[in-house]
Amino acid sequence: MEEILCNVELVKENNDFIIRIQSDLGGERDYKSTNFEEVLDQLVQDLQEEFESF
Numbered sequence: 287m288e289e290i291l292c293n294v295e296l297v298k299e300n301n302d303f304i305i306r307i308q309s310d311l312g313g314e315r316d317y318k319s320t321n322f323e324e325v326l327d328q329l330v331q332d333l334q335e336e337f338e339s340f
Contacts, residue, residue, distance in 0.1 A: 292308060292309035293307065294329070305325055317329050
């Protein structure tokens with residue numbers, strides 16, 4: 287059975303990359319950076335910590 291763990295939205299606004307994420311465990315939060323790799327690293331690190339306890 288498939289279960290949605292989180293919703294992720296990627297947005298580019300002017301020079302900023304914004305990732306908006308919503309999950310049952312961590313709620314809603316945003317990550318923002320002018321560097322795309324940096325914002326992805328923030329997202330991955332947070333999700334790894336969140337789902338390790340899952």
